[in-house]
Amino acid sequence: MSTPPASQTLAEEYLRVIFLAMPLIYVFAFLSAALRGTGDARTPFRFLLVSVVLDIVFNPLLIFGLGPFPALGIAGTAWATLLAQAVALGGLLLYLRSKRHVLWLGRADLHLFRIAPTILRALIVKGVPMGLQMVLISLAMIAMMTLVNGFGTDTAAAYGAALQLWTYVQMPAMALGAACSTMAAQNVGAGLWTRVDATARTGIAANFLMTGVLIGLLIVFDRWTLALFLPTDSPTLEVARHLNHIGIWSFLLFGVSFVVSGVVRATGAVIPPLLILAFGLWGVRVPLANALIPHLGADGIWWSLPISSLCSMLLSLAYYRWGGWRKARMLTTPAHPAELAAAAEVPAHPASPVADTAPIAGAPQPRRH
Numbered sequence: 105m106s107t108p109p110a111s112q113t114l115a116e117e118y119l120r121v122i123f124l125a126m127p128l129i130y131v132f133a134f135l136s137a138a139l140r141g142t143g144d145a146r147t148p149f150r151f152l153l154v155s156v157v158l159d160i161v162f163n164p165l166l167i168f169g170l171g172p173f174p175a176l177g178i179a180g181t182a183w184a185t186l187l188a189q190a191v192a193l194g195g196l197l198l199y200l201r202s203k204r205h206v207l208w209l210g211r212a213d214l215h216l217f218r219i220a221p222t223i224l225r226a227l228i229v230k231g232v233p234m235g236l237q238m239v240l241i242s243l244a245m246i247a248m249m250t251l252v253n254g255f256g257t258d259t260a261a262a263y264g265a266a267l268q269l270w271t272y273v274q275m276p277a278m279a280l281g282a283a284c285s286t287m288a289a290q291n292v293g294a295g296l297w298t299r300v301d302a303t304a305r306t307g308i309a310a311n312f313l314m315t316g317v318l319i320g321l322l323i324v325f326d327r328w329t330l331a332l333f334l335p336t337d338s339p340t341l342e343v344a345r346h347l348n349h350i351g352i353w354s355f356l357l358f359g360v361s362f363v364v365s366g367v368v369r370a371t372g373a374v375i376p377p378l379l380i381l382a383f384g385l386w387g388v389r390v391p392l393a394n395a396l397i398p399h400l401g402a403d404g405i406w407w408s409l410p411i412s413s414l415c416s417m418l419l420s421l422a423y424y425r426w427g428g429w430r431k432a433r434m435l436t437t438p439a440h441p442a443e444l445a446a447a448a449e450v451p452a453h454p455a456s457p458v459a460d461t462a463p464i465a466g467a468p469q470p471r472r473h
Contacts, residue, residue: 114178121182128189135196138207140286147199155192159184226372233374237381244385248405251393255402262344265333266351269322273352276314277359280307285366292371297430304367304424311359319352343402350406354413361413364420373429380423384416 132155136148162184169175176183200208209216252263284307291299322329326345327336334341361384365377389412396404423429 125186158188281362281366288367288370307363351409354409357413371432373432388412
């Protein structure tokens, strides 16, 4: 990645610890997604909030060694994440057990661990492309960071500070995408396609509002926000402000793609969003940055961000409008219904209001006594 020597040692210290936190982060994300799938979005949010607050509290304690805590430097940030994630995950597991939640599997539920071939096949066929999307994003970030590092420590530090801000800018889009995907899946199952379309439109509008407001605030107050990560009297701050004014707009377009892809994936159409993402990152962003650097310098990297996001957004909207995602299916109907017995044995929560089926014109209605 052409990491400057001054940063490489610190990066290694951080990575050695954060890799230990990865399994905890994965399990927490898995349980949170499962809870949202049952219609409960509040519980994972509460425990995520616990994790964030603890992370904020542990960071200065472990970085600077306040009180009984050791001074661990940059590794303290990773240890803070590890401890916060462990507490949040432990609390979530205790909550599921105390509530005898449908997702808590005790000794009496061991038979539910039997592998259902139909479900396993769907998890592999549908899940692997979703996982590949994250791999593509990570590899593209490495490629972009390699290009940035070629311009020296100041530019790399400025880009790193901007990435910290952009992490928060993309959160509304990611939350909206996850929520829209869950709501769309419920309504697809109920056959309410008008609500699926309404979910997509509302999600896009909410993204423009929420992400747009965040972008506006971070542009107006960029000097103060970036000064949280960079010295106010360093030239790096001005570099960060400049690249922030160009690159931050990509997240407004990214939000549209994320919402639309979430709705599309709710039906099981996972390959087209993967191909669109691959084209946006590796067909546009990385090649365009390489092509523009000889002419624009580091600005070529910054301009490749909104341009590639625009291409991905247009392709996502085109597939949503004219693609065949409405005909996709998450699970194929098994030849023997017993294949899905394990899933059917799990008691369900009451149906979410967003998926309540509306009366169908001409259909017989149940009698009321």
